[in-house]
Protein backbone atom coordinates (compact mmCIF):
# COMPACT_ATOMS: atom_id res chain seq x y z
CA UNK A 1 0.00 0.00 0.00
CA UNK A 2 2.64 2.51 1.05
CA UNK A 3 4.96 1.65 -1.84
CA UNK A 4 2.20 2.08 -4.37
CA UNK A 5 1.11 5.26 -2.64
CA UNK A 6 4.63 6.68 -2.89
CA UNK A 7 4.82 5.96 -6.59
CA UNK A 8 1.42 7.47 -7.27
CA UNK A 9 2.24 10.54 -5.21
CA UNK A 10 5.60 11.02 -6.93
CA UNK A 11 3.98 10.81 -10.33
CA UNK A 12 1.28 13.24 -9.35
CA UNK A 13 -1.62 10.81 -9.73
CA UNK A 14 -2.80 11.20 -6.18
CA UNK A 15 -3.65 14.20 -4.09
CA UNK A 16 -2.06 13.40 -0.68
CA UNK A 17 -4.92 14.98 1.25
CA UNK A 18 -7.50 12.92 -0.59
CA UNK A 19 -5.46 9.77 0.01
CA UNK A 20 -5.17 10.48 3.73
CA UNK A 21 -8.93 10.87 3.88
CA UNK A 22 -9.50 7.56 2.14
CA UNK A 23 -7.06 5.75 4.45
CA UNK A 24 -8.63 7.32 7.51
CA UNK A 25 -12.09 6.36 6.32
CA UNK A 26 -11.05 2.73 6.02
CA UNK A 27 -9.32 2.80 9.41
CA UNK A 28 -12.13 4.32 11.38
CA UNK A 29 -15.40 4.30 9.46
CA UNK A 30 -16.01 1.69 6.77
CA UNK A 31 -13.66 -1.09 7.86
CA UNK A 32 -14.61 -1.55 11.51
CA UNK A 33 -18.36 -1.32 10.80
CA UNK A 34 -18.21 -4.83 9.30
CA UNK A 35 -16.78 -6.20 12.52
CA UNK A 36 -19.34 -4.24 14.53
CA UNK A 37 -22.17 -5.98 12.64
CA UNK A 38 -20.58 -9.34 13.39
CA UNK A 39 -20.32 -8.52 17.09
CA UNK A 40 -23.87 -7.18 17.33
CA UNK A 41 -25.25 -10.29 15.64
CA UNK A 42 -23.32 -12.48 18.08
CA UNK A 43 -24.82 -10.49 20.97
CA UNK A 44 -28.42 -11.07 19.87
CA UNK A 45 -28.16 -14.54 18.28
CA UNK A 46 -26.68 -17.24 20.55
CA UNK A 47 -26.47 -19.79 17.72
CA UNK A 48 -24.51 -17.32 15.60
CA UNK A 49 -22.22 -16.60 18.54
CA UNK A 50 -21.47 -20.32 18.82
CA UNK A 51 -20.68 -20.57 15.12
CA UNK A 52 -18.53 -17.45 15.31
CA UNK A 53 -16.44 -18.82 18.17
CA UNK A 54 -16.14 -22.23 16.52
CA UNK A 55 -15.13 -20.97 13.07
CA UNK A 56 -14.70 -17.23 12.72
CA UNK A 57 -13.91 -17.34 9.01
CA UNK A 58 -17.09 -19.23 8.12
CA UNK A 59 -19.35 -17.23 10.44
CA UNK A 60 -18.06 -13.92 9.13
CA UNK A 61 -18.54 -15.15 5.57
CA UNK A 62 -22.23 -15.70 6.41
CA UNK A 63 -22.48 -11.91 6.51
CA UNK A 64 -20.56 -11.69 3.23
CA UNK A 65 -17.41 -10.32 4.83
CA UNK A 66 -14.49 -12.18 3.30
CA UNK A 67 -11.31 -11.40 1.49
CA UNK A 68 -7.60 -11.01 1.82
CA UNK A 69 -6.14 -11.24 5.32
CA UNK A 70 -9.43 -12.66 6.54
CA UNK A 71 -8.50 -16.30 6.13
CA UNK A 72 -8.31 -18.25 9.38
CA UNK A 73 -10.03 -15.72 11.53
CA UNK A 74 -10.24 -16.69 15.19
CA UNK A 75 -12.74 -14.90 17.40
CA UNK A 76 -11.83 -14.64 21.07
CA UNK A 77 -14.54 -13.79 23.58
CA UNK A 78 -14.24 -11.42 26.51
CA UNK A 79 -15.92 -12.59 29.72
CA UNK A 80 -16.20 -11.44 33.32
CA UNK A 81 -12.94 -13.31 33.99
CA UNK A 82 -11.02 -12.73 30.76
CA UNK A 83 -10.05 -9.81 28.54
CA UNK A 84 -8.43 -10.43 25.16
CA UNK A 85 -5.91 -8.16 23.45
CA UNK A 86 -4.66 -8.55 19.88
CA UNK A 87 -1.24 -7.56 18.57
CA UNK A 88 1.09 -8.53 15.77
CA UNK A 89 4.55 -8.55 17.28
CA UNK A 90 6.25 -9.12 13.91
CA UNK A 91 4.57 -6.55 11.71
CA UNK A 92 0.95 -5.52 11.38
CA UNK A 93 -1.20 -8.59 10.60
CA UNK A 94 -4.82 -7.57 11.03
CA UNK A 95 -8.25 -8.94 10.03
CA UNK A 96 -8.93 -6.65 7.07
CA UNK A 97 -12.41 -7.89 6.07
CA UNK A 98 -13.88 -7.14 9.49
CA UNK A 99 -11.76 -4.22 10.72
CA UNK A 100 -10.45 -2.49 7.61
CA UNK A 101 -6.96 -1.02 7.70
CA UNK A 102 -4.97 -1.18 10.95
CA UNK A 103 -4.59 2.06 12.87
CA UNK A 104 -1.15 3.68 12.88
CA UNK A 105 -0.47 2.79 16.52
CA UNK A 106 -1.12 -0.92 15.82
CA UNK A 107 1.98 -0.93 13.63
CA UNK A 108 4.15 0.97 16.10
CA UNK A 109 7.11 -0.70 17.81
CA UNK A 110 5.85 0.65 21.14
CA UNK A 111 2.50 -1.12 20.90
CA UNK A 112 3.95 -4.32 19.46
CA UNK A 113 6.44 -4.75 22.28
CA UNK A 114 4.48 -3.37 25.22
CA UNK A 115 1.33 -5.33 24.44
CA UNK A 116 3.22 -8.52 25.22
CA UNK A 117 5.35 -7.32 28.14
CA UNK A 118 2.80 -5.13 29.88
CA UNK A 119 -0.72 -5.55 28.50
CA UNK A 120 -2.30 -3.96 31.55
CA UNK A 121 -0.08 -0.92 31.03
CA UNK A 122 -1.15 -0.73 27.38
CA UNK A 123 -4.79 -0.81 28.42
CA UNK A 124 -4.11 2.01 30.89
CA UNK A 125 -2.51 4.01 28.06
CA UNK A 126 -5.77 3.56 26.14
CA UNK A 127 -7.81 4.62 29.16
CA UNK A 128 -9.07 1.16 30.02
CA UNK A 129 -8.86 0.00 33.62
CA UNK A 130 -9.90 -3.56 34.33
CA UNK A 131 -10.40 -5.19 37.71
CA UNK A 132 -7.05 -6.61 38.90
CA UNK A 133 -8.52 -10.11 39.11
CA UNK A 134 -9.44 -10.12 35.43
CA UNK A 135 -6.99 -12.10 33.30
CA UNK A 136 -5.61 -10.46 30.16
CA UNK A 137 -4.72 -12.79 27.33
CA UNK A 138 -2.60 -11.49 24.45
CA UNK A 139 -3.00 -13.00 20.99
CA UNK A 140 -0.14 -12.60 18.53
CA UNK A 141 -1.41 -12.42 14.96
CA UNK A 142 0.47 -14.00 12.11
CA UNK A 143 0.10 -14.32 8.38
CA UNK A 144 -1.78 -17.58 9.05
CA UNK A 145 -4.19 -16.52 11.78
CA UNK A 146 -5.93 -13.24 12.59
CA UNK A 147 -7.91 -12.45 15.70
CA UNK A 148 -11.08 -10.52 16.41
CA UNK A 149 -12.16 -9.78 19.97
CA UNK A 150 -15.83 -10.37 20.79
CA UNK A 151 -16.36 -7.75 23.49
CA UNK A 152 -18.92 -8.11 26.26
CA UNK A 153 -22.35 -6.69 25.57
CA UNK A 154 -22.75 -3.50 27.61
CA UNK A 155 -25.19 -3.54 30.50
CA UNK A 156 -28.58 -1.99 29.97
CA UNK A 157 -28.79 -2.75 26.26
CA UNK A 158 -31.47 -5.45 26.47
CA UNK A 159 -34.01 -3.49 24.46
CA UNK A 160 -31.70 -2.30 21.68
CA UNK A 161 -31.92 -3.45 18.08
CA UNK A 162 -29.03 -5.21 16.41
CA UNK A 163 -28.32 -2.09 14.34
CA UNK A 164 -28.28 0.11 17.42
CA UNK A 165 -26.03 -2.36 19.25
CA UNK A 166 -23.57 -2.29 16.34
CA UNK A 167 -23.19 1.46 16.88
CA UNK A 168 -21.81 0.74 20.35
CA UNK A 169 -19.06 -1.53 19.01
CA UNK A 170 -15.88 0.48 18.57
CA UNK A 171 -12.91 -0.58 16.50
CA UNK A 172 -10.68 -0.65 19.59
CA UNK A 173 -13.14 -2.89 21.43
CA UNK A 174 -12.57 -5.50 18.70
CA UNK A 175 -8.77 -5.21 19.03
CA UNK A 176 -9.01 -5.29 22.81
CA UNK A 177 -7.55 -1.84 23.46
CA UNK A 178 -11.02 -0.51 24.22
CA UNK A 179 -14.48 -1.42 25.45
CA UNK A 180 -17.82 -0.98 23.71
CA UNK A 181 -19.63 2.29 24.30
CA UNK A 182 -22.19 2.45 27.08
CA UNK A 183 -25.89 2.14 26.26
CA UNK A 184 -27.15 5.50 25.04
CA UNK A 185 -23.81 6.62 23.64
CA UNK A 186 -22.93 6.92 19.96
CA UNK A 187 -19.59 7.24 18.23
Ligand code: FE
Pocket residue numbers: 088089090091092093094141142143
Ligand atom coordinates in the same frame (compact mmCIF):
# COMPACT_ATOMS: atom_id res chain seq x y z
FE1 FE B 1 2.07 -9.06 11.01
